[in-house]
Amino acid sequence: MDRKNSSPPENCRFAIPKKGRLHDKILQMLKGSGIEFRREPRLDVALCVDLPITLVFLPASDIAKYVGEGNIDLGITGLDIVKESQVEVDHVMDLGFGKCKLCVQVPSDDNITDVSTLAGKRIVTSFPELTKQFFQPFDDELGVETKVKFVSGSVEAACGLGLADGIVDLVETGTTMRAAGLEVVADIISTQAMLIANTHTKHIDIIHLIKRRLEGYITATKYVMLVYNVSNELVERAVAITPGKRSPTITALDDGNSKAVSSLVLAKEVNQKMDALHDIGATDILVLDISNSRM
Numbered sequence: 268m269d270r271k272n273s274s275p276p277e278n279c280r281f282a283i284p285k286k287g288r289l290h291d292k293i294l295q296m297l298k299g300s301g302i303e304f305r306r307e308p309r310l311d312v313a314l315c316v317d318l319p320i321t322l323v324f325l326p327a328s329d330i331a332k333y334v335g336e337g338n339i340d341l342g343i344t345g346l347d348i349v350k351e352s353q354v355e356v357d358h359v360m361d362l363g364f365g366k367c368k369l370c371v372q373v374p375s376d377d378n379i380t381d382v383s384t385l386a387g388k389r390i391v392t393s394f395p396e397l398t399k400q401f402f403q404p405f406d407d408e409l410g411v412e413t414k415v416k417f418v419s420g421s422v423e424a425a426c427g428l429g430l431a432d433g434i435v436d437l438v439e440t441g442t443t444m445r446a447a448g449l450e451v452v453a454d455i456i457s458t459q460a461m462l463i464a465n466t467h468t469k470h471i472d473i474i475h476l477i478k479r480r481l482e483g484y485i486t487a488t489k490y491v492m493l494v495y496n497v498s499n500e501l502v503e504r505a506v507a508i509t510p511g512k513r514s515p516t517i518t519a520l521d522d523g524n525s526k527a528v529s530s531l532v533l534a535k536e537v538n539q540k541m542d543a544l545h546d547i548g549a550t551d552i553l554v555l556d557i558s559n560s561r562m
């Protein structure tokens with residue numbers, strides 16, 4: 268029988284968060300990397316076009332466990348989830364988004380500055396393993412047992428509801444924390460999204476291909492190409508402003524007095540570089556987006 272949600276057995280199984288903070292960024296990254304797929308409405312399994320890959324859409328919090336146990340070859344999730352799941356996986360690459368910190372938080376009104384004063388008390392979290400590991404040394408030293416309770420979401424509500432003396436949750440901008448009247452008393456780990464693989468997967472070649480494509484896309488979105496003209500005597504100063512990733516390309520213009528320079532620059536620095544080039548006398552300064560790359 269041809270099941271709609273089945274995967275050809277020879278395909279590499281690649282797990283993607285089915286919702287949440289990482290979902291949209293990952294879909295954008297797959298599209299930019301040319302990893303196209305057809306997903307039928309309501310199905311959590313999709314076959315890739317032109318590549319032997321089956322995408323499996325799963326809750327972010329389950330992905331490390333599936334990859335670690337070998338049901339899935341490759342996945343994208345946060346380092347926080349990899350650590351919480353306590354499974355062994357290969358860290359193939361960091362993806363540079365989904366950056367935040369897992370923090371111990373307490374009501375601001377409680378004026379707690381020393382996290383050890385929470386040892387033995389009630390902590391609510393979606394990360395019970397990391398929380399227990401964090402409090403264990405304090406518990407051992409003080410001869411107490413911190414009571415760690417799991418909830419799957421809206422963790423920040425627990426103190427206000429009288430269910431917890433502190434929480435352990437993710438903090439990015441701090442908006443959620445402040446809105447709940449909480450503040451950080453200790454950091455546990457910094458996290459970001461990463462590509463992870465099963466340590467025994469037989470799909471090494473396809474994993475390397477996916478890695479190269481994602482690297483190409485990430486580099487392309489991080490850099491822009493800056494192109495400008497500059498007179499011969501100013502080339503050295505201009506190149507000091509835009510040394511490029513490896514080195515700039517310099518071409519002589521027909522007028523014999525000036526050069527055309529093209530150089531990769533970090534997108535976040537491009538305006539400052541353009542100002543500096545303008546100030547030394549460069550002209551015809553253009554910024555070109557890069558849609559993809561292989562370095």
Ligand SMILES: Nc1ncnc2c1ncn2[C@@H]1O[C@H](COP(=O)(O)OP(=O)(O)OP(=O)(O)O)[C@@H](O)[C@H]1O
Nearest residue numbers: 286287288289327345347348365366367437439458
């Ligand atoms: N505010 C945030 N900023 C950056 N990364 C985050 C943030 N919140 C979560 N993440 C990352 O995304 C991962 C999945 O969390 P997320 O909250 O998106 O999943 P979810 O709880 O399944 O979805 P939802 O919250 O929509 O129910 C986290 O483990 C973490 O790595």
Ligand SMILES: O=P(O)(O)OC[C@H]1O[C@H](OP(=O)(O)OP(=O)(O)O)[C@H](O)[C@@H]1O
Nearest residue numbers: 420421422437438439440441442443444
């Ligand atoms: O510091 P901030 O920028 O406010 O981000 C942190 C919040 O983001 C996540 O929640 P999410 O929006 O996923 O809701 P959830 O708690 O229901 O999972 C996380 O659990 C924090 O609550």
Ligand SMILES: [Mg+2]
Nearest residue numbers: 287288420421
């Ligand atoms: Mg969430």
